Amino acid sequence: MTFKQHFTFFIRSFFLQTGWNYMKFQNLGFLFVMWPFLKGLYKNDKDALPSVLSRYLATFNTQPVMASFCFGALAKQEELITGAKTLPQFNEEFSQWISIKRGLTITTASIGDRLFWGTLKPFTLLLALFMWITLGIKVFEIQPEQLQPPLAYTFMACIMAFIAFNAIALLVKWQGIKIGYATDERACFGLTKFDWNRTIYNAKRIGIVLAVAMILFGFYNYLKDARASDLQFITRATIVVFFVCISFITRRLRIPNLYLYLAAVLVFNIACFF
Amino acid sequence: MTPELVLFCALAALLELDTTYAFQLTFSRGIIAGPLFAILTGNWLAGIQVGVFTELLFSDINPLGSILPPSAVVCCAVSMALNSLGIELCFAFVWGVIAAFLFAQAEQYMRKRRVGVLPVWENKIMQRPDTIGRVIALELFTNLLINFALISSFVWISSSITLWLMPHMSIQSIMACRFAYMAVPWIGLASLIPEFRLKKR
Numbered sequence: 185m186t187f188k189q190h191f192t193f194f195i196r197s198f199f200l201q202t203g204w205n206y207m208k209f210q211n212l213g214f215l216f217v218m219w220p221f222l223k224g225l226y227k228n229d230k231d232a233l234p235s236v237l238s239r240y241l242a243t244f245n246t247q248p249v250m251a252s253f254c255f256g257a258l259a260k261q262e263e264l265i266t267g268a269k270t271l272p273q274f275n276e277e278f279s280q281w282i283s284i285k286r287g288l289t290i291t292t293a294s295i296g297d298r299l300f301w302g303t304l305k306p307f308t309l310l311l312a313l314f315m316w317i318t319l320g321i322k323v324f325e326i327q328p329e330q331l332q333p334p335l336a337y338t339f340m341a342c343i344m345a346f347i348a349f350n351a352i353a354l355l356v357k358w359q360g361i362k363i364g365y366a367t368d369e370r371a372c373f374g375l376t377k378f379d380w381n382r383t384i385y386n387a388k389r390i391g392i393v394l395a396v397a398m399i400l401f402g403f404y405n406y407l408k409d410a411r412a413s414d415l416q417f418i419t420r421a422t423i424v425v426f427f428v429c430i431s432f433i434t435r436r437l438r439i440p441n442l443y444l445y446l447a448a449v450l451v452f453n454i455a456c457f458f
Numbered sequence: 459m460t461p462e463l464v465l466f467c468a469l470a471a472l473l474e475l476d477t478t479y480a481f482q483l484t485f486s487r488g489i490i491a492g493p494l495f496a497i498l499t500g501n502w503l504a505g506i507q508v509g510v511f512t513e514l515l516f517s518d519i520n521p522l523g524s525i526l527p528p529s530a531v532v533c534c535a536v537s538m539a540l541n542s543l544g545i546e547l548c549f550a551f552v553w554g555v556i557a558a559f560l561f562a563q564a565e566q567y568m569r570k571r572r573v574g575v576l577p578v579w580e581n582k583i584m585q586r587p588d589t590i591g592r593v594i595a596l597e598l599f600t601n602l603l604i605n606f607a608l609i610s611s612f613v614w615i616s617s618s619i620t621l622w623l624m625p626h627m628s629i630q631s632i633m634a635c636r637f638a639y640m641a642v643p644w645i646g647l648a649s650l651i652p653e654f655r656l657k658k659r
Contacts, residue, residue, distance in 0.1 A: 203572070203594065203597045204478055204479070204572075205569055205573050206524060206572075207576055212583075212593060215590055216591065216593075216594045234584060237587055249482070301521060305484075309510075316506060322503075325507075326547075326548055335502065338506055345484075350483055350484065388655070389654075392651060392655060395654055396651065398650075399644075399651075402647065423641055426641075427648070428648040431644065431646075432648055441514075441516070441518050441646060442519075442555060444645055445642055446556075448645075449635060452638050453630075453635075
């Protein structure tokens with residue numbers, strides 16, 4: 185794979201989810217990513233294009249960052265299809281392409297969802313939150329317009345969270361194309377080059393410590409200005425303890441936070457009315 | 459709708475594309491979108507707070523498979539727009555959350571509707587494969603317009619209702635919204651612990 189092809193895959197992969205639909209998910213985006221490569225590969229065999237396009241327009245659904253492994257591996261397999269000398273070899277490579285697509289999309293989706301949405305996103309949120317609170321920004325106060333933080337403080341934490349997430353995501357995206365293309369099914373198309381499970385496990389362990397620390401740190405910051413005998417202190421402490429406990433319960437019952445908040449608005453309105 | 463609010467909705471529509479349709483560079487995250495909207499309103503702390511609260515509140519719903527979480531951009535945009543009109547943040551946030559939820563429903567409907575157009579696109583691509591770029595560009599542009607229309611409607615409807623309601627609202631109701639708003643970060647932080655929990659390695 186040339187650098188130009190690699191770069192084209194990378195840039196086009198940002199539009200994988202354009203045209204997302206409930207029937208074939210990312211199929212339009214998938215063809216958009218692969219099209220320049222296919223165009224080059226089949227420039228002397230225009231008759232084969234309809235069947236190739238219909239293959240690429242079939243269902244495709246995976247995690248957008250980890251999809252890069254699929255692009256690399258499927259591009260490599262497509263080259264093997266075009267290079268087949270005999271019909272049995274062609275059929276074998278063809279069925280291999282189908283099974284790679286099916287297997288790899290599921291595997292990459294599973295890893296990507298756990299790593300990026302389930303771990304890295306909340307992890308970077310906690311880091312940003314820690315940074316803002318450490319910089320003295322009262323994030324949890326309910327009347328925030330009283331003291332405005334400097335602009336640099338506001339954006340420092342966002343930029344840090346943005347860079348932390350995207351450094352990993354873009355690296356995986358860039359390398360995934362190259363590794364997926366260079367390796368074969370014996371190396372799981374490069375997925376075994378990296379111990380994803382250990383990384384996710386360790387990140388989640390750090391994350392759980394950070395989340396507990398954030399609750400305690402936030403709780404301390406929230407209450408430190410109020411005296412223990414104050415009504416404000418009692419109100420705040422009650423709300424924090426009550427909602428932390430109830431949030432655990434609703435999570436177990438699979439009730440989204442959103443409903444809990446809207447229920448709180450309703451219940452507090454009724455309570456305040458009476 | 460003032461020109462500032464139109465600009466606000468245009469920025470929100472653009473950022474919303476990042477959620478699914480283009481880039482996914484996390485510009486649409488609450489903690490990024492909130493402070494970005496604050497550039498337009500000048501209230502940095504409100505931007506940070508709305509961003510953090512939005513992200514914490516929606517942290518329990520991840521975009522796995524076809525699951526569509528409420529839009530953090532819409533929540534931040536509506537809350538910040540109402541706040542810039544002088545509406546207290548605790549009250550504006552209620553509208554923001556409702557708008558984010560409704561936007562997710564509208565988005566789900568659009569995705570279902572797109573299934574009807576899909577054969578047309580596919581036919582066009584099969585006949586002239588080079589049109590794939592145009593199809594993608596058209597899809598992006600259509601989504602941008604739909605996002606803009608939806609977000610503007612949410613901002614316009616919610617601001618009209620709230621500005622009409624404000625003089626008639628009791629102090630109890632505002633207090634109730636403040637209490638509920640105070641609870642948001644704790645609801646979100648507590649839900650992050652199960653998010654990080656692993657049953658087995």
